[in-house]
Amino acid sequence: MIQKRYCSTVDLERRRALKTGGGVGLLCLLAASGLIQPGIASAEWQKAAFAAKNMDEALDALGITIPEESTFIKLTIPDIAENGAVVPVTVESSLSRTEQIAILVDKNPTALVANFVIPEGTEGYISTKIKMAQTATVIALVKVNGKFYRASREVKVTAGGC
Amino acid sequence: MANPTRIRASVKDGVTEVRALMQHDMENGRRKDEAGALIPAWFITEMKVQCNGKIVLEGQFGTSVSRNPYLVFRFKGGKPKEKVTLFWLDNLGDTRSDEVEISG
Numbered sequence: 306m307i308q309k310r311y312c313s314t315v316d317l318e319r320r321r322a323l324k325t326g327g328g329v330g331l332l333c334l335l336a337a338s339g340l341i342q343p344g345i346a347s348a349e350w351q352k353a354a355f356a357a358k359n360m361d362e363a364l365d366a367l368g369i370t371i372p373e374e375s376t377f378i379k380l381t382i383p384d385i386a387e388n389g390a391v392v393p394v395t396v397e398s399s400l401s402r403t404e405q406i407a408i409l410v411d412k413n414p415t416a417l418v419a420n421f422v423i424p425e426g427t428e429g430y431i432s433t434k435i436k437m438a439q440t441a442t443v444i445a446l447v448k449v450n451g452k453f454y455r456a457s458r459e460v461k462v463t464a465g466g467c
Numbered sequence: 468m469a470n471p472t473r474i475r476a477s478v479k480d481g482v483t484e485v486r487a488l489m490q491h492d493m494e495n496g497r498r499k500d501e502a503g504a505l506i507p508a509w510f511i512t513e514m515k516v517q518c519n520g521k522i523v524l525e526g527q528f529g530t531s532v533s534r535n536p537y538l539v540f541r542f543k544g545g546k547p548k549e550k551v552t553l554f555w556l557d558n559l560g561d562t563r564s565d566e567v568e569i570s571g
Contacts, residue, residue: 350513355527390534421540428542433537434532435533436531
């Protein structure tokens with residue numbers, strides 16, 4: 306049922322087709338054009354995590370237990386968001402070798418907003434814009450040297466946009 | 468075919484800052500059109516940024532990323548005239564790849 310909310314049957318079939326027959330050709334094409342490099346595993350879209358309706362489910366799907374609040378992470382977000390459809394968020398980790406940054410909103414219909422894999426050489430800094438359905442807590446999870454850290458802030462939403 | 472991603476990349480003191488604006492509706496599948504029919508979910512699920520063939524950022528999106536996803540990040544290295552490529556894939560299998568030269 307959860308899948309249905311994301312993809313109609315046609316879409317699922319299309320995806321399946323892409324993954325099997327058509328997908329091979331597409332992948333070859335992408336590999337040839339240098340977009341996908343063989344040998345480098347691409348981070349697969351984690352359906353269960355992105356379909357999760359609440360924080361716990363999303364964290365379970367990602368295999369993370371909620372970490373302690375940390376001062377290493379700077380989460381910049383307005384206290385009051387007038388337009389929930391566009392809420393600017395910046396996550397900055399002052400620790401070197403940040404491996405992953407995930408952004409979650411606890412009261413959104415789907416809690417996990419985005420998950421970034423940060424390769425070596427890329428700074429622990431992400432700035433983006435997210436949707437918020439209602440007043441909620443925005444959580445940034447940052448993975449450094451295999452360990453997760455958290456920063457969270459409550460944001461009041463005047464007009465929800467989800 | 469989706470509209471091109473607007474990308475700007477500039478290097479300063481050995482750190483390249485990338486600013487990108489992907490053109491995508493990011494429909495969450497819960498909105499209704501004027502006739503009251505549900506608009507199907509349509510959103511970017513995966514994106515990847517490369518510089519000189521090296522992956523500098525990989526991301527996975529859910530439906531709560533705003534319409535026309537905006538992204539800023541920084542990576543070490545990158546020289547003027549080198550190319551930064553942003554690729555995305557949406558839940559319907561549509562893809563888009565755009566590149567820009569790093570400005571110094």
